Amino acid sequence: xxxxxxxxxxxxxxxFIFLYFKNEFILLAFLKLRKQDFPGAQKWLAYIKNPExxxxxxxxxxxxxxHGLMLSQTNITQAEKHFKKALELGLSMDTDIAxxxxxxxxxxxxxxxxxxxxxxxxxxxxxxxQGLLKDQIKMMKEQMKKI
Numbered sequence: 001x002x003x004x005x006x007x008x009x010x011x012x013x014x015x016f017i018f019l020y021f022k023n024e025f026i027l028l029a030f031l032k033l034r035k036q037d038f039p040g041a042q043k044w045l046a047y048i049k050n051p052e053x054x055x056x057x058x059x060x061x062x063x064x065x066x067h068g069l070m071l072s073q074t075n076i077t078q079a080e081k082h083f084k085k086a087l088e089l090g091l092s093m094d095t096d097i098a099x100x101x102x103x104x105x106x107x108x109x110x111x112x113x114x115x116x117x118x119x120x121x122x123x124x125x126x127x128x129x130q131g132l133l134k135d136q137i138k139m140m141k142e143q144m145k146k147i
Contacts, residue, residue, distance in 0.1 A: 023048070023059045029066050038070050061089035065100060072103050080107045098127035102136060109140065114147055 025047045032041035048054060051063045068082030083100045091097050105120035117140075125137050 023055055023063075026055075026059060026062050026066065033066065033069060038073065041066065042070060058090055058092055061086045061091050062096075064089060065091060065096060068100065068103065072106075076107055076110065080104060083107075094127040094129060095132060098124040098133055101127070102133055102140070105140060109144060109147065112147060114144060117144060 025044050029041040029044040032038075032044060045063065045066060048063060051060050055063060064082045064086035068079045068086060071079035071082060080103075083104050087097065087100055087104075091100065101120045101124040105117045105124065108114075108117035108120060121137055121140055121144075124133060128134065128137070
């Protein structure tokens with residue numbers, strides 16, 4: 001007769017464990033980015049005042065990653081710093097690492113660093129197991145031939 005209470009308490013504890021490993025503001029910022037709502041994502045990330053103190057290492061990586069994604073639209077130099085910091089701190093999904101490396105390859109291409117861009121593109125291609133970035137990688141390799 002107490003099985004229902006046990007299941008409820010188990011689910012309740014899973015929510016707290018999930019929120020410990022994934023900061024809710026980062027999750028909400030990801031949801032806004034999926035809808036291409038950059039100001040909304042920026043608003044949610046602004047709630048995190050001191051990421052070094054309030055986030056665990058992987059969360060800091062995603063914090064930097066999200067800032068890099070938003071800044072890649074406007075300020076490529078700042079975006080590069082955020083992507084490098086995100087890779088240094090660690091991202092848990094291969095696709096996220098591949099996207100960060102793909103963006104860094106784009107930055108390297110704009111600065112005419114062809115060897116670095118090629119290496120980053122090859123690393124991104126290896127990490128993209130689902131083939132989500134195949135078209136972008138192919139397009140960047142075509143653009144690199146023009147450099």
